[in-house]
Amino acid sequence: EIKGLIFDLDGVIxxxxxxxxxxxxxxxxxxxxxxxxxxxxRLKGVSRLRSFEIILEIGGLTMSEEEKEKxxxxxxxxxxxxxxxxxxxxxxxGVRKFLSDAREKxxxxxxxxxxxxxxxxxxxxxxxxxxxxxxDGTIISQAKPDPEIxxxxxxxxxxxxxxxxxxxxxxxGIEGAHAAGMYAVGIGTAENLPKAEIILPGLKGITIKDIIxxxxxxxx
Ligand code: G16
Ligand code: MG
Numbered sequence: 001e002i003k004g005l006i007f008d009l010d011g012v013i014x015x016x017x018x019x020x021x022x023x024x025x026x027x028x029x030x031x032x033x034x035x036x037x038x039x040x041x042r043l044k045g046v047s048r049l050r051s052f053e054i055i056l057e058i059g060g061l062t063m064s065e066e067e068k069e070k071x072x073x074x075x076x077x078x079x080x081x082x083x084x085x086x087x088x089x090x091x092x093x094g095v096r097k098f099l100s101d102a103r104e105k106x107x108x109x110x111x112x113x114x115x116x117x118x119x120x121x122x123x124x125x126x127x128x129x130x131x132x133x134x135x136d137g138t139i140i141s142q143a144k145p146d147p148e149i150x151x152x153x154x155x156x157x158x159x160x161x162x163x164x165x166x167x168x169x170x171x172x173g174i175e176g177a178h179a180a181g182m183y184a185v186g187i188g189t190a191e192n193l194p195k196a197e198i199i200l201p202g203l204k205g206i207t208i209k210d211i212i213x214x215x216x217x218x219x220x
Contacts (some may be wrong), residue, residue, distance in 0.1 A: 004165075006112040006177075007166075010113065010115060011188075012167050013127075017040065020040070023078035023081075028058075031055075032059070033056075034059070044170045045144050045169070048072050080120075083121060086121065086124040088124065088126040095127075096127060096130070099127065099130040108157045108159065112150050112152075112166065113136050114140070118136035118137065119136065133157055135152045144173045146176060150177055162182070165183045167185045174195050185197070186199045
């Protein structure tokens with residue numbers, strides 16, 4: 001029986017990818033690396049350091065660990081300038097309603113985000129109180145597709161993995177959910193998320209009941 005819902009942040013609850021893009025683009029420009037919106041797709045759900053390594057690969061550059069660390073801090077400062085301006089109406093359509101409806105029905109809700117800025121973003125969106133627990137980038141050592149974030153989320157919810165489902169927009173996150181022993185609802189397209197048990201374009205107009213019904217064919 002499903003009792004817990006674990007939500008990715010970027011791409012599921014809010015489109016912070018556009019701010020990650022703007023910040024990475026500024027940093028890339030300073031390094032004279034060409035960086036496009038389609039390159040940015042490769043960074044979705046990926047950790048901050050790994051994202052920067054992908055950008056270095058695009059530019060054919062190498063750096064010491066220390067220099068990489070410095071650039072990642074610089075990028076995060078640029079990113080935070082956007083996040084400080086984030087408004088609560090930037091929450092993606094239907095998300096607030098979906099979360100409050102699921103809570104009312106007795107489901108436990110966790111955040112499962114690789115971001116180290118997740119708590120600040122939830123505060124800005126004014127939805128911190130809709131979450132029972134928060135698993136974010138500050139409590140993990142392995143980024144998605146590693147299942148660590150989802151395993152920690154379930155643990156904080158005090159639920160076994162098989163009682164949880166994950167909502168994810170990134171292929172790496174779907175992979176992580178499966179490795180944790182959880183079903184995955186993909187937010188996006190079947191083309192981008194072929195492995196998800198269910199695919200939805202977003203959470204608008206949908207209820208947890210609809211999702212549980214659709215999952216019945218998978219649940220033993
Ligand atoms: C998000 C984004 C990634 C970002 C990562 C780390 O993951 O999708 O692009 O690199 O967080 O974020 P930060 O630099 O804020 O620590 P998620 O797991 O919320 O989709
Ligand atoms: Mg995401």
